[in-house]
Amino acid sequence: MPGIVHVVDDDASFRTAIERRLKKAGYEVATYSSAQQLLERLPDENTSGCILLDVQIPGLSGPELQARLNALGCSLPIVFLTGHADIQTTVKTIKAGAQDFLTKPVSSDQLLGAIERALAQYEIARAQRNRLDAMRAQIAAFTPRERQVFELMVRGKINKQIAHELGTTERTIKAHRQQVMEKAKVQSLAELVSIAEKLGVLAQVAKGDSG
Numbered sequence: 001m002p003g004i005v006h007v008v009d010d011d012a013s014f015r016t017a018i019e020r021r022l023k024k025a026g027y028e029v030a031t032y033s034s035a036q037q038l039l040e041r042l043p044d045e046n047t048s049g050c051i052l053l054d055v056q057i058p059g060l061s062g063p064e065l066q067a068r069l070n071a072l073g074c075s076l077p078i079v080f081l082t083g084h085a086d087i088q089t090t091v092k093t094i095k096a097g098a099q100d101f102l103t104k105p106v107s108s109d110q111l112l113g114a115i116e117r118a119l120a121q122y123e124i125a126r127a128q129r130n131r132l133d134a135m136r137a138q139i140a141a142f143t144p145r146e147r148q149v150f151e152l153m154v155r156g157k158i159n160k161q162i163a164h165e166l167g168t169t170e171r172t173i174k175a176h177r178q179q180v181m182e183k184a185k186v187q188s189l190a191e192l193v194s195i196a197e198k199l200g201v202l203a204q205v206a207k208g209d210s211g
Helices: 012-024 035-040 062-072 087-095 108-140 144-154 159-166 170-183 189-198 201-210
Strands: 004-008 028-032 049-054 078-082 100-103
Touching (some): 004 012, 004 035, 012 108, 028 035, 049 062, 049 108, 062 078, 108 189, 144 170, 144 189, 144 201, 189 201
Parallel strands (some): 004 049, 049 078
């Protein structure tokens, strides 16, 4: 499914040419003459899209806008465009999460290939975010006692140890354990540990242990 390509470039004729090219390929296009303009009209991340960003734009540069968007938690993939390829800038932006780095003049094949990859990346990231949100909701459904049992389970404690630590019986812990597995919608302890790891719960628990 084609998405929206957000084109940020201070060259009006370039913006027009790119917009024409992308619309012809079936994409929706939004253009911005400066980084500031994009920040003022922040793209909706729930809509499939990517940002086509010129490196050298007056005011806030492309890499500076990338840093600002990262700080805001914007996860739209960025494809950089530059008139003067510079290894240092390329490495810096790719390390900061840029999807691609193209040198002008860019051929239609190159451009469309980069945008396709960026939009595919967006879909992967969105699916991961949705999975994490679902996991968070599952954990939020735990009662305070189930949350304690969950944290002890993912630390590798067995029922006997958990019962001792929480001052209750193994039988009670067994029941809580079953509830935790059901609410988290998992079949195995390994899956539960994986959820805890993805949500950063394991790191928090480890921190609590060392503190």
